[in-house]
Amino acid sequence: MGKELDEFDVDVTKCMHCGACVGSCPVNAIYLNEVVLEFNDDCTMCKRCIKVCPVGAIKLAGGR
Amino acid sequence: MTAKWAAKGGARVLIVEKRQEIGSPVRCGEGISRSWLDSVGIKLDAKSVAREVKGAKIVAPNGSSFYLSEKMAGNEVGIVLERVFFDKLLARDAVKAGADLMLKTSAVKLLKTGDKVTGVKIKSWGETKDIKCGCVVGADGYESQVGRWAGINTSLAPRDITSCFQYRLTNINHEADYCEFVLGSKAPGGYIWIFPKNEDTANVGIGMQLTKLKDPADVKKYLDKYIQNDPRLKKGRPLELVSGAVSICAPIDKAIGSGILLVGDAARQIDPITGGGISNSCKAAKVAGEVLARATREKDFSERSLQRYEKGWRDLIENHLYRNWMAKEKLVTLTDDTFNKVIATLNEVGVDKMSTYSILKAIEAKHPELVREFQEFL
Numbered sequence: 001m002g003k004e005l006d007e008f009d010v011d012v013t014k015c016m017h018c019g020a021c022v023g024s025c026p027v028n029a030i031y032l033n034e035v036v037l038e039f040n041d042d043c044t045m046c047k048r049c050i051k052v053c054p055v056g057a058i059k060l061a062g063g064r
Numbered sequence: 065m066t067a068k069w070a071a072k073g074g075a076r077v078l079i080v081e082k083r084q085e086i087g088s089p090v091r092c093g094e095g096i097s098r099s100w101l102d103s104v105g106i107k108l109d110a111k112s113v114a115r116e117v118k119g120a121k122i123v124a125p126n127g128s129s130f131y132l133s134e135k136m137a138g139n140e141v142g143i144v145l146e147r148v149f150f151d152k153l154l155a156r157d158a159v160k161a162g163a164d165l166m167l168k169t170s171a172v173k174l175l176k177t178g179d180k181v182t183g184v185k186i187k188s189w190g191e192t193k194d195i196k197c198g199c200v201v202g203a204d205g206y207e208s209q210v211g212r213w214a215g216i217n218t219s220l221a222p223r224d225i226t227s228c229f230q231y232r233l234t235n236i237n238h239e240a241d242y243c244e245f246v247l248g249s250k251a252p253g254g255y256i257w258i259f260p261k262n263e264d265t266a267n268v269g270i271g272m273q274l275t276k277l278k279d280p281a282d283v284k285k286y287l288d289k290y291i292q293n294d295p296r297l298k299k300g301r302p303l304e305l306v307s308g309a310v311s312i313c314a315p316i317d318k319a320i321g322s323g324i325l326l327v328g329d330a331a332r333q334i335d336p337i338t339g340g341g342i343s344n345s346c347k348a349a350k351v352a353g354e355v356l357a358r359a360t361r362e363k364d365f366s367e368r369s370l371q372r373y374e375k376g377w378r379d380l381i382e383n384h385l386y387r388n389w390m391a392k393e394k395l396v397t398l399t400d401d402t403f404n405k406v407i408a409t410l411n412e413v414g415v416d417k418m419s420t421y422s423i424l425k426a427i428e429a430k431h432p433e434l435v436r437e438f439q440e441f442l
Contacts, residue, residue: 014281016305016306016308018306018307018308019205019207019308020206020207020228020309022207023205023207023220023225023311024220024309026219048274050280051277051280052225052227052277053227053280054229054283054308055229055281055283055307056279056281056284
């Protein structure tokens with residue numbers, strides 16, 4: 001667990017906890033527990049979650 | 065719906081709901097037709113209905129529009145729901161039929177013996193428990209985990225995903241008797257909807273195909289831009305924000321396994337053109353409930369037994385899903401100019417039913433060049 005901290009930033013002021021990223025992830029690497037999004041080591045960095053998020057809450061860490 | 069029909073038929077049923085309130089938060093445009101409600105045994109109560117509308121208004125990119133009466137307008141037009149109450153109504157029906165219900169309880173893992181699903185591990189109020197059962201029903205929506213845990217392929221190609229955002233806007237001046245659908249490049253690969261909740265409030269939302277999105281938050285930006293440019297909506301203020309995604313794919317190959325079945329968006333049973341899923345999901349769920357009641361009586365939850373569900377839901381909606389998926393693949397390629405011509409033609413010639421076939425036939429009679437791409441539907 002824990003890619004959230006090193007690869008992605010999830011803006012908690014924007015995240016609606018809607019699960020759009022979870023359902024779109026091709027390798028089921030995102031876990032949503034209603035409050036927090038976590039990415040696991042299966043993540044292939046395809047970035048589909050960034051694209052599908054309706055409100056732009058997910059970005060690469062450090063604004064990359 | 066599955067729980068209700070299974071319990072009615074004598075099955076012992078437990079509904080596991082991760083949220084603390086049934087139906088909230090809402091993740092839906094809330095438009096349905098009334099034609100299918102009787103067939104699945106839903107008797108709407110007054111609280112579940114926000115607004116009854118006369119029909120649909122289809123708006124071309126150039127602003128011209130075409131009106132359809134409710135009867136001709138398809139599966140998402142007739143009633144605008146209050147999902148918060150509608151979902152509770154369905155839950156109440158299930159409990160009345162004998163189902164048990166746990167809130168704030170998450171399914172975290174399937175229990176298996178070999179390939180056979182034998183139950184589910186749940187977390188509830190700090191406790192973890194194993195629930196053994198004959199069949200687990202995955203009704204966990206777009207982000208379904210149950211199907212993935214069972215090894216059922218529900219993965220989606222980017223072109224089969226719609227990303228959505230919606231405001232419940234108040235202080236607006238919309239047409240409160242029509243559900244409005246705005247086509248074309250204002251919502252690439254999808255549409256904007258305005259579904260009236262009452263005289264001054266509506267669900268104003270957008271769905272866009274994932275492959276048409278370029279920058280983060282495009283979905284919200286396109287909707288905000290549309291609202292700002294529409295004088296009827298510009299002064300609106302939000303009462304609620306809704307986001308999410310829906311599948312707009314062809315029917316999946318398999319929605320069952322030994323001791324497991326999927327319903328609703330978990331089984332990708334959403335209409336690929338409208339993104340609406342309530343009617344399809346309820347129809348499939350009733351079949352699932354009836355099949356599970358029989359499986360209970362026969363004490364057989366094998367894949368062979370659940371094949372009755374696979375056949376049943378496909379008999380009801382598979383052709384329609386497949387046809388609309390093919391039509392969607394074409395529709396997302398149309399230019400604004402073509403949409404403008406199509407709406408103009410519909411106004412000229414009229415159409416007797418809001419089906420893909422009827423619309424294409426009506427257009428073909430006047431402007432065959434507009435439907436050249438759609439020959440396989442004619």
